[in-house]
Amino acid sequence: MAKHETPFLDQLESGPWPSFVSDLKQQAEVRAKNEAGVEFQIPVDCVEDLLGVVELSYKHGRTHWKHGGIVGVFGYGGGVIGRYCDQPKLFPGVEHFHTMRVAQPCGKYYTTDYLRSLTKLWDLRGSGITNMHGATGDIIFLGTTTPQLEEVFYELTHNLNQDLGGSGSNLRTPADCLGSSRCEYACYDSNALCHFLTNEYQDELHRPAFPYKFKFKFDACPNGCVASIARSDMSFIGTWKDDIKIDQDAVAKYIANDEAYPANAGAFRGSRDWGPFDINKEVINLCPTKCMWMEGDELKIDNSNCTRCMHCINTMPRALKIGDERGLSILVGAKAPILDGAQMGSLLVPFVEVNPDDDYAAITEIIESIWDWWMEEGKNRERLGELIMRQGFQKLLEVTGIEAQPQHVAYPRTNPYIFWKEDEVEGGWERDVVEYRKHHLR
Numbered sequence: 001m002a003k004h005e006t007p008f009l010d011q012l013e014s015g016p017w018p019s020f021v022s023d024l025k026q027q028a029e030v031r032a033k034n035e036a037g038v039e040f041q042i043p044v045d046c047v048e049d050l051l052g053v054v055e056l057s058y059k060h061g062r063t064h065w066k067h068g069g070i071v072g073v074f075g076y077g078g079g080v081i082g083r084y085c086d087q088p089k090l091f092p093g094v095e096h097f098h099t100m101r102v103a104q105p106c107g108k109y110y111t112t113d114y115l116r117s118l119t120k121l122w123d124l125r126g127s128g129i130t131n132m133h134g135a136t137g138d139i140i141f142l143g144t145t146t147p148q149l150e151e152v153f154y155e156l157t158h159n160l161n162q163d164l165g166g167s168g169s170n171l172r173t174p175a176d177c178l179g180s181s182r183c184e185y186a187c188y189d190s191n192a193l194c195h196f197l198t199n200e201y202q203d204e205l206h207r208p209a210f211p212y213k214f215k216f217k218f219d220a221c222p223n224g225c226v227a228s229i230a231r232s233d234m235s236f237i238g239t240w241k242d243d244i245k246i247d248q249d250a251v252a253k254y255i256a257n258d259e260a261y262p263a264n265a266g267a268f269r270g271s272r273d274w275g276p277f278d279i280n281k282e283v284i285n286l287c288p289t290k291c292m293w294m295e296g297d298e299l300k301i302d303n304s305n306c307t308r309c310m311h312c313i314n315t316m317p318r319a320l321k322i323g324d325e326r327g328l329s330i331l332v333g334a335k336a337p338i339l340d341g342a343q344m345g346s347l348l349v350p351f352v353e354v355n356p357d358d359d360y361a362a363i364t365e366i367i368e369s370i371w372d373w374w375m376e377e378g379k380n381r382e383r384l385g386e387l388i389m390r391q392g393f394q395k396l397l398e399v400t401g402i403e404a405q406p407q408h409v410a411y412p413r414t415n416p417y418i419f420w421k422e423d424e425v426e427g428g429w430e431r432d433v434v435e436y437r438k439h440h441l442r
């Protein structure tokens, strides 16, 4: 028999999709039965009380978690988010219900043993409820009491070789894609760079000294599996400088609908009959910059106009490959809509080589020049993207010592006020624009 009636929450279980309410009810039962005979360190009925307090919040239309009360572990300024219930008499099991952020391994590679030790620890010293993973990427341990914080921290750091993540006004736990550990599109080793910067900036991660949160995310190719362009103050996206490699024989096989060459590696074609592959419809006409065309049987790409969107490569992976001169682009200033609405990252560095041999010096130099500026000029709780909006992208270029480049233009292909005639153009990228117009804007 449930401890609290939860009619509002019960509604959230209807429908075909998974429900956090069902998960919580299941966890509440596990704790109540306590089959393993575990000596829980926080109340057995904390999950029941969690359901009760959330139900009450739905009923009252306001939260029953209190603001305030700083908790943490010795030596760290982040990693624990204090949470207290304002109805401790009604819900004693969640009087304290602190969250702990645990740094996820690079690429989120786990062994089952490791996961078991984490859940065992959290069953004993917390509510047993986890969030895999939080929005920043960390493993989230949801709900424990103040006396358990140091215990969990000790166990993590001493016996599980595991660190807490970031929270508050500091560097948040850096997050990355699988990168070259599994992906043929990877333009750099995102795991290695993420690991290096996590170690390099331990102080910034654990001792909040910034105006507000700061996130690094690493996508090893422009497919952006961790969506760094939208989710991080500083986004590192793999790219290449030279040409897309074309295997014309493989192109011909795609065009001939050879079974061994299914478009999108067959990923989207299995569920429905899309008809035969049509290179014009599915690749050439969908190229965002219209820089591809067929010359006879040969596929051509005007690489100077390719924005590395990955569409053609994703569609014909056996025929098209990323180039060999690989590195990454750095974008800055993405954020969720706290002030002034959501922002995507703006391109700051179009290309930088990724060199572990000199400890990624070219990258850390840029990071630190940005932090110096932001820490000096940023207002309390002002994200980097907001400072860029307030003081201008030009200012960012000044403080980082980066020269303005065509790639910094926010909407280069939509500005209707710049036209060149052929005889005005001497060469370089202007010539490419004319060439492009000749081919594609007839």
Ligand code: SF4
Binding pocket: 286, 287, 288, 289, 290, 291, 292, 301, 305, 306, 307, 308, 309, 310, 311, 312, 313
């Ligand atoms: Fe066009 Fe994108 Fe392919 Fe570049 S990567 S050629 S922009 S479809």
